[in-house]
Amino acid sequence: MKYHKKHIVFRGFLLMMFVLGLMLFFLIRNKKEQSAQCSTEIEGLRSRVLLQSRYSGLIKIPENNKLKTIEGDLHYFTTVFSKLNLVLYINSNQCDSCINDAIDKVENYLKKHPEFKYVIISKDFNLRELKLMQTNRNISTEIYSLTNTELSFFNKMDEVQYPYYFTVNSNLEVSNIFFPIKSSSILEVRYFEQLSRLKY
Known part of the structure; x- marks a missing residue:
């Protein structure tokens, strides 16, 4: 009888250790996955910050380039950006x-x-697609399409594959580049508030 009880206790102990081992295994695996995801996000953020610092205030869009409206009309950049304006770039x-x-x-x-x-x-x-986007999302602003898709600034910034904001002034100089962060809105609000203080 004593042997039987000891056998049950021993099996219970083994079962408990097995369950704890499984829990530890899944915990470690989950931590590794979180760590890998965090590393990917940090690297992506690092790339965006480097691009922001590298190109803000150093790029000028060539004056002979045009934008196309969703109605198909063509406008020179100089016409669209007769004064400082905020841009959201999407690809x-x-x-x-x-x-x-x-x-x-x-x-x-x-x-x-x-x-x-x-x-x-x-x-x-x-x-x-742009017309549907404007209608379905009730977008209140003009949407333009690049006619020259080989402009070096946009091609370089496309490397990070995220939408971003920037400003263009009447001299077609690009500045104030900012990549939004999906998990937060605080930085975006501060960014917009800072731009609101600029003379549009």
Whole structure:
């Protein structure tokens, strides 16, 4: 009888150790996955920060380039940017949720600050897609399409595959580059507030 009880206790102990071992295994695996994801996010953020610092205030868009409206009309950059203006740049290769997040943030800010202005510049969307985007998302601003998709600034910035904001002044100088972060809206609000203090 004693032997039988000891046998049951021993089996119970082994079962408990097995369960604890499984829990430890899944905990370690989960931590590794979180660590890998965190490392990927940090590396992505690092790339974005480097691009922001590298190109802000150092790029000028050539004056002979044009933008196309969703109606198919062509306008020179100099006409669209006769004064300082905020731009949201989107590309068809960027994730839909990233684009939606960037649009939502600036549109939500506009609801409280209707004097705030911006335009959207897009790449590799057809005009029908842009019209649907403007209608379905109730976008309040003009959406333009790049006619010269080989402009070095946009090609270089496409490397990170995220939408981003920047400003263009009447001299077609690019500055104030900012990549929105999906998990937070605080930095975006501060960014928009800082731009609101600039003379549009």
